[in-house]
Amino acid sequence: MNWTAQDMDTYLQQIEYIDTLIVPLLKVETTPGDMKRSASSSEFLMHLTMFIETQFKGRMMLMPPFAYTTSTDLTEMAATLSRDLSVAPFKHVFFLTTDSAWTSIKVDGEVIWLPSIPLENMDPQLRKTIIEDQLRQALPRFMEKWSEQ
Amino acid sequence: MSKKVSRRQFMSYTLMGVGGFMASGMLMPMVRFAIDPVLQKKDEGDYILTPQKFDELTEMPVRVDFTIKDRKDAWYKSDVSNTAWVYREGDTVIALSPVCKHLGCTVNWGGDENHSDQFFCPCHAGRYMKNGENVKGTPPLGPLDEFDVKVEDGFVYLGKTKPNTLV
Ligand code: FES
Numbered sequence: 001m002n003w004t005a006q007d008m009d010t011y012l013q014q015i016e017y018i019d020t021l022i023v024p025l026l027k028v029e030t031t032p033g034d035m036k037r038s039a040s041s042s043e044f045l046m047h048l049t050m051f052i053e054t055q056f057k058g059r060m061m062l063m064p065p066f067a068y069t070t071s072t073d074l075t076e077m078a079a080t081l082s083r084d085l086s087v088a089p090f091k092h093v094f095f096l097t098t099d100s101a102w103t104s105i106k107v108d109g110e111v112i113w114l115p116s117i118p119l120e121n122m123d124p125q126l127r128k129t130i131i132e133d134q135l136r137q138a139l140p141r142f143m144e145k146w147s148e149q
Numbered sequence: 150m151s152k153k154v155s156r157r158q159f160m161s162y163t164l165m166g167v168g169g170f171m172a173s174g175m176l177m178p179m180v181r182f183a184i185d186p187v188l189q190k191k192d193e194g195d196y197i198l199t200p201q202k203f204d205e206l207t208e209m210p211v212r213v214d215f216t217i218k219d220r221k222d223a224w225y226k227s228d229v230s231n232t233a234w235v236y237r238e239g240d241t242v243i244a245l246s247p248v249c250k251h252l253g254c255t256v257n258w259g260g261d262e263n264h265s266d267q268f269f270c271p272c273h274a275g276r277y278m279k280n281g282e283n284v285k286g287t288p289p290l291g292p293l294d295e296f297d298v299k300v301e302d303g304f305v306y307l308g309k310t311k312p313n314t315l316v
Contacts, residue, residue, distance in 0.1 A: 058252025059272040124216050
């Protein structure tokens with residue numbers, strides 16, 4: 001499900017089926033030399049999370065991306081997010097990011113880190129293949145949690 | 150990758166700017182399978198060419214990806230990729246929508262090793278027969294939708310989805 005009013009209606013009626021929350025964590029860099037790379041990884045993360053959403057629409061809710069800039073205190077951000085997201089009735093929470101800093105930060109839920117791949121110059125078919133490959137990397141993590149019941 | 154804006158893209162930019170914003174809201178449920186009406190007149194009818202050759206189809210459903218070009222209204226999405234499960238029955242081509250009728254996940258042919266001749270939905274273990282009929286006792290309450298199909302010059306073209314006519 002997407003974070004839209006329409007999907008939210010479905011979610012609220014089907015809470016027991018849609019038990020997984022996907023939270024994109026997006027680092028926005030602002031020094032001119034890093035902006036292109038930052039934009040590219042943001043594009044990658046958006047494509048990937050949108051693709052995951054279409055594959056698992058009926059089980060996952062995709063949140064809007066949480067964006068932060070370079071000097072954000074991630075430990076604090078993680079604590080705030082953990083606290084606030086715990087109010088939402090999801091059984092599984094996954095944070096998706098291309099920022100490797102998150103791999104060493106404690107947060108309630110699973111962090112899935114994927115290295116960003118520049119998609120901007122690819123034709124749609126190749127892009128799709130790449131995105132699918134990336135999902136295949138992340139898939140075992142989802143499956144593992146889902147089978148834990 | 151060309152930086153030039155073609156006439157058609159230009160048309161779609163401008164048109165999307167005016168009517169597209171409102172239309173996209175209303176179209177949301179159909180968006181994944183319909184071309185925006187604004188763009189339709191130049192694409193022959195509503196059918197979209199897929200890379201799938203008719204000759205190469207068998208009785209085994211295969212995944213066919215196709216792209217609806219030039220959608221400019223969603224955030225990072227300019228082209229809408231779409232998928233169908235396509236197989237042949239005699240001379241007829243059958244194309245089924247991969248969208249699970251339970252809550253909309255994407256189903257796979259043979260995705261469950263215990264039921265390799267069925268479609269499988271990984272979200273809540275929904276299953277469908279090859280003709281799209283939902284297996285009783287699994288969450289989906291209806292059969293998979295079907296695409297309008299035509300074959301031209303040896304290639305498969307897909308149109309709009311419609312309720313399953315095979316079940
Ligand atoms: S979305 Fe397919 S079984 Fe629930």
